[in-house]
Structures are given as C-alpha cells and as structure tokens.
Amino acid sequence: DVKVTQSSRYLVKRTGEKVFLECVQDMDHENMFWYRQDPGLGLRLIYFSYDVKMKEKGDIPEGYSVSREKKERFSLILESASTNQTSMYLCASSSNPELGQYFGPGTRLTVT
Amino acid sequence: DQQVKQNSPSLSVQEGRISILNCDYTNSMFDYFLWYKKYPAEGPTFLISISSIKDKNEDGRFTVFLNKSAKHLSLHIVPSQPGDSAVYFCAARGGNAGNMLTFGGGTRLMVKP
Numbered sequence: 001d002v003k004v005t006q007s008s009r010y011l012v013k014r015t016g017e018k019v020f021l022e023c024v025q026d027m028d029h030e031n032m033f034w035y036r037q038d039p040g041l042g043l044r045l046i047y048f049s050y051d052v053k054m055k056e057k058g059d060i061p062e063g064y065s066v067s068r069e070k071k072e073r074f075s076l077i078l079e080s081a082s083t084n085q086t087s088m089y090l091c092a093s094s095s096n097p098e099l100g101q102y103f104g105p106g107t108r109l110t111v112t
Numbered sequence: 113d114q115q116v117k118q119n120s121p122s123l124s125v126q127e128g129r130i131s132i133l134n135c136d137y138t139n140s141m142f143d144y145f146l147w148y149k150k151y152p153a154e155g156p157t158f159l160i161s162i163s164s165i166k167d168k169n170e171d172g173r174f175t176v177f178l179n180k181s182a183k184h185l186s187l188h189i190v191p192s193q194p195g196d197s198a199v200y201f202c203a204a205r206g207g208n209a210g211n212m213l214t215f216g217g218g219t220r221l222m223v224k225p
Contacts, residue, residue: 004155035215040121040217041217042116042118043215045213058212059214092155099161101158102158103148103156105154105155
C-alpha cells in the first residue's frame with residue numbers, strides 16, 4: 001500500500017512566522033503535489049514536482065515555496081504566514097496519473 | 113474561473129437508493145476524469161476514473177458516465193450505503209498538463225439509514 005505521511009495533523013502559527021510542512025511518500029513516486037482545501041473551492045494546486053530538485057507552479061503559488069531535495073520528500077514553505085493561509089494542506093504523490101494520486105491525511109494550519 | 117464545477121454542495125439519499133453526483137467542466141482539452149472520496153480528517157482516496165475516449169466505466173457499485181458533448185460527468189452509486197457518506201470530488205486532467213489535476217469544489221453525500 002502506498003503511504004503518504006505529513007509531519008503534522010494540526011498546526012497553529014502566528015502571522016509572520018516561517019512555516020514548514022513536510023511530506024514523505026514510500027512508493028518511489030516521481031510526482032508529488034501540494035494542495036490546499038477550502039470549503040466550496042475544492043482542492044487547489046499550489047506546487048508540484050515531477051523529479052528531485054524540479055518544481056512547477058500550480059494555480060495558487062503566491063506566498064508559498066517548495067523544496068524537493070530527495071525523491072521521497074516534498075516540503076511546502078510559507079515564508080511569512082498570513083491569516084489567509086489558514087487552510088487544510090494536502091500532499092499527494094503519483095507515478096501513473098491514470099491510477100490517481102495518493103494523498104496524505106492533511107495538515108490543518110491555523111494562522112493567528 | 114473554475115474549470116471543474118460541482119454545482120450541488122450537498123446531497124442526501126436514503127440507504128439502498130441511487131446516489132447521483134454531478135460534475136461539469138469547461139476545458140475541452142481535459143482527457144481524463146477521476147472521482148475521489150474524502151472522509152473527515154483523512155486525505156482524499158481515489159475512487160474511479162474514466163478516459164475521454166469512453167462514455168462509461170463501472171467498478172462494483174460505482175459507475176461513472178461521461179457526456180463529452182455536454183462536458184458533463186456523473187458518478188452513480190447503487191445501492192447507496194451509510195459508509196458512502198463523505199465528500200466527493202471530481203477531478204480532470206488536461207491533455208497537455210501532464211500529471212496536474214483540476215478539482216471541483218466537492219459534494220457532501222449523506223446516506224441515511
């Protein structure tokens with residue numbers, strides 16, 4: 001079974017803090033993704049990576065950056081957290097897109 | 113502008129009856145469509161998919177129908193069970209967007225015993 005793990009289930013940070021969200025997958029997938037989920041808006045893609053050290057912007061990359069130094073690990077960074085970044089953050093990985101993406105359990109981030 | 117829309121935010125169905133979840137899209141370049149199910153406090157899980165060259169795909173109680181001319185797809189669950197209660201997301205892959213998926217806003221399905 002594919003397993004995608006995220007470093008925290010719940011996180012509370014203050015405005016202006018730097019925030020790191022970590023994601024690890026154990027199936028040697030080339031592709032990894034970061035989404036945020038907000039009510040009524042579904043899942044929106046922030047960034048994705050199709051290989052180590054490679055990254056592509058998704059639909060809403062502003063205010064975020066990513067890092068992929070190892071194939072199994074994909075990090076999302078909020079350089080200076082703001083209240084409008086309060087959301088559920090979901091990491092996913094895939095090898096064959098037609099088999100779907102495998103998601104982690106999510107991190108609920110609250111920025112106060 | 114949302115390219116994938118699920119116009120019903122919620123749906124309530126009696127156990128044993130059919131659940132029909134709908135999804136509309138605007139981008140004719142989408143070539144692959146997927147449905148995901150999400151329980152609270154868990155990540156979405158892949159449910160079923162369909163290629164744009166097909167109009168129907170079936171897997172047990174779940175069937176997805178695709179109407180390309182109407183740019184519409186639907187997920188049928190027959191018979192519905194209380195364990196099917198979850199949020200369902202449809203997603204579409206662009207023909208030239210590689211592995212990127214565009215998701216709809218989700219529909220919360222409640223199956224009443």
